[in-house]
Amino acid sequence: MNKLTIFGITIVGFFIIIAVFAPMIASYNPGQIDIKNILTPPSSSHIFGTDSLGRDLFSRMVYGARISLMVGFIAVGIASLIGVALGAIAGYYGKWTDAIIMRFIDIMLCFPTFFLILAVIALLEPSIVNIMVIIGATSWMGMARLMRAEVLSLKERDFIYAERAIGASDIRIITRHLIPNAMAPVLVSVTLGIAGAILVESSLSFLGIGVQPPTPSWGNILSEGKAVMGAGWWMMAFPGLAIFITVLGYNLLGEGIRDKLLK
Amino acid sequence: MKKFILKRVMGLIFLLFGITVVTFIVIHIAPGKPTDLEAQFNPKVSMEARERISHLYGLDKPLGVQYIEWLKRVVRFDFGVSFMDSRPVMQKILERIPVTLTIELFSIILILLIGIPIGVISAVKEGSFYDKFMTVFVFIGFAAPTFWLSLMLMDLIGVRWGLLPISGIKSLEFEKFGFFEKAIDMSRHLVLPVAVSAFGGLAGISRYMRSSMLHVLKQDYIRTARAKGLAEKKVLYKHALKNALLPVVTILGLSVPALIGGSVIFESIFSIPGMGRLFYESVMARDYPVIMGVLVIGAVLTLLGNLLADISYAAVDPRIKLE
Numbered sequence: 238m239n240k241l242t243i244f245g246i247t248i249v250g251f252f253i254i255i256a257v258f259a260p261m262i263a264s265y266n267p268g269q270i271d272i273k274n275i276l277t278p279p280s281s282s283h284i285f286g287t288d289s290l291g292r293d294l295f296s297r298m299v300y301g302a303r304i305s306l307m308v309g310f311i312a313v314g315i316a317s318l319i320g321v322a323l324g325a326i327a328g329y330y331g332k333w334t335d336a337i338i339m340r341f342i343d344i345m346l347c348f349p350t351f352f353l354i355l356a357v358i359a360l361l362e363p364s365i366v367n368i369m370v371i372i373g374a375t376s377w378m379g380m381a382r383l384m385r386a387e388v389l390s391l392k393e394r395d396f397i398y399a400e401r402a403i404g405a406s407d408i409r410i411i412t413r414h415l416i417p418n419a420m421a422p423v424l425v426s427v428t429l430g431i432a433g434a435i436l437v438e439s440s441l442s443f444l445g446i447g448v449q450p451p452t453p454s455w456g457n458i459l460s461e462g463k464a465v466m467g468a469g470w471w472m473m474a475f476p477g478l479a480i481f482i483t484v485l486g487y488n489l490l491g492e493g494i495r496d497k498l499l500k
Numbered sequence: 501m502k503k504f505i506l507k508r509v510m511g512l513i514f515l516l517f518g519i520t521v522v523t524f525i526v527i528h529i530a531p532g533k534p535t536d537l538e539a540q541f542n543p544k545v546s547m548e549a550r551e552r553i554s555h556l557y558g559l560d561k562p563l564g565v566q567y568i569e570w571l572k573r574v575v576r577f578d579f580g581v582s583f584m585d586s587r588p589v590m591q592k593i594l595e596r597i598p599v600t601l602t603i604e605l606f607s608i609i610l611i612l613l614i615g616i617p618i619g620v621i622s623a624v625k626e627g628s629f630y631d632k633f634m635t636v637f638v639f640i641g642f643a644a645p646t647f648w649l650s651l652m653l654m655d656l657i658g659v660r661w662g663l664l665p666i667s668g669i670k671s672l673e674f675e676k677f678g679f680f681e682k683a684i685d686m687s688r689h690l691v692l693p694v695a696v697s698a699f700g701g702l703a704g705i706s707r708y709m710r711s712s713m714l715h716v717l718k719q720d721y722i723r724t725a726r727a728k729g730l731a732e733k734k735v736l737y738k739h740a741l742k743n744a745l746l747p748v749v750t751i752l753g754l755s756v757p758a759l760i761g762g763s764v765i766f767e768s769i770f771s772i773p774g775m776g777r778l779f780y781e782s783v784m785a786r787d788y789p790v791i792m793g794v795l796v797i798g799a800v801l802t803l804l805g806n807l808l809a810d811i812s813y814a815a816v817d818p819r820i821k822l823e
Contacts, residue, residue: 241635241636340514340515340518341518343515343518344515344518344519344521344522345522346757347515347518347519347757347799347802347803347806348519348522348757348795348798348799348802349757349758349760349761349798349799349802350757350758350761351761351762351764352760352761352764352779352794352795352798353526353795355764355779355780355783356526356527356779356783356791356795357526357529359783359784359786360526360527360529360783360786361529432643436645439645439647440645440646440647440765443647443765444764444765444768444780446783446784459647459648459651463651466651466655466659467659473648473651473652473655477645477648477651477652480645480648481640481643481644481645481648482643484642484643484644484645485639485640485642485643488639488642488643489639492639
């Protein structure tokens with residue numbers, strides 16, 4: 238397997254472990270305010286330094302990993318559900334259903350996604366659930382198209398004809414035969430989608446309409462860092478690096494899966 | 501050719517309809533009514549006055565009717581007036597579009613100038629150190645969050661080294677500059693935003709160019725050209741490249757919405773008076789007319805970009821039968 242892909246898997250696994258075992262890895266309580274140690278640079282007691290309220294940055298980032306990854310996974314999960322379902326239905330039934338769904342996808346693709354997300358999040362309130370749902374609701378289009386393409390080619394295959402011949406219902410054919418066989422390119426989309434979702438969530442949190450403080454998210458830690466730009470380089474450097482490496486990991490993984498599939 | 505364009509434009513009109521519908525729905529997701537800001541929690545405003553306000557703005561009519569009314573004005577590009585400063589929405593948007601579009605344009609040019617050669621050379625030297633290095637470099641560009649990149653560049657180049665200005669598009673003494681100096685001043689202000697905007701798109705284009713080129717190089721006609729004894733350079737540039745470029749054109753069109761969306765972040769950070777920042781500010785201030793206006797105009801711009809990409813693709817690819 239490609240070295241880069243292995244690198245990607247390592248990164249992804251690393252952050253998942255950190256997120257899952259956060260309470261055991263963090264040395265401090267992420268919300269613990271310590272006024273005596275405001276904005277201290279990285280030291281032996283605070284590996285990543287402290288923020289403007291004296292909270293340990295490392296612990297905050299470890300818990301932030303939880304939030305960022307969770308948002309990424311669930312948002313992409315929602316997007317997959319919508320995309321796979323719509324794409325399979327469009328591909329299988331064809332004609333009017335297909336036409337309507339494809340037009341809908343075209344319309345949705347016209348909007349700059351981030352604008353839509355911004356508008357909806359700010360109009361509702363920025364809760365973690367809202368963020369997950371809205372990111373999911375605006376990123377399913379690519380997956381739907383992929384799914385539809387796969388279903389279109391698969392549904393002419395012999396084993397599908399056989400299923401229909403023995404009287405299998407449409408739903409059974411779609412869910413038990415078409416979708417599982419078409420998952421491969423969708424998997425690539427999912428991996429790359431998680432990377433994208435993490436970027437969107439951190440951008441939203443950075444702008445102030447994502448995860449709200451005091452809940453730590455890499456994005457909002459970065460935005461706090463912007464306020465203290467000259468006084469605390471660690472506040473911007475570490476969360477930025479974390480986001481960057483995580484997204485890189487998922488991208489490498491996704492590309493690796495894609496290369497394997499295209500062999 | 502004409503028929504092709506006509507067909508596409510018809511499809512466009514349908515899409516434009518759809519855009520207005522989605523925008524309308526999005527705005528009405530928000531709980532509460534647009535007049536709540538003034539009327540809701542203000543004890544001085546009686547129930548009767550609230551109803552009069554609702555009636556005045558036509559908010560008590562059924563949604564379908566409200567939509568038609570709004571649509572009638574939108575087709576004349578009348579988006580009403582902004583809640584924030586009572587200026588016509590269209591005017592506010594038109595002020596900001598040139599800036600954003602300029603940055604977009606330069607970004608796209610940069611992406612093409614840098615991304616395509618990178619992709620082509622990566623394909624030609626597949627597997628070499630150059631290829632691997634470029635792959636990694638491009639992935640880095642893909643993964644770096646725009647806002648982080650902007651901040652880092654701002655800090656490094658703007659603050660610490662003082663090479664380039666970090667906010668706005670003009671310096672304070674702009675008015676006193678001669679024409680040439682004005683041009684240079686603006687250019688210096690635009691360097692960082694364009695660089696940040698282009699960096700992400702570079703990755704996509706160069707990867708796509710690379711795989712497209714690789715695909716083309718495996719074709720039989722390339723083999724034939726080489727067998728005929730054509731110089732390698734001619735094979736590459738005259739035959740392979742032209743064919744490989746075709747799908748890349750479509751990708752360009754598809755990256756327009758991404759560029760517009762991304763403008764929100766770097767325009768906010770670099771204080772650029774563009775459409776992205778206008779959108780952000782109006783979203784924060786719940787300025788519904790402007791929000792709707794920017795959403796529709798943004799989508800329209802995207803559509804235009806796609807149309808342009810489609811037309812150029814059809815014009816450039818002789819295989820497409822334009823019926």
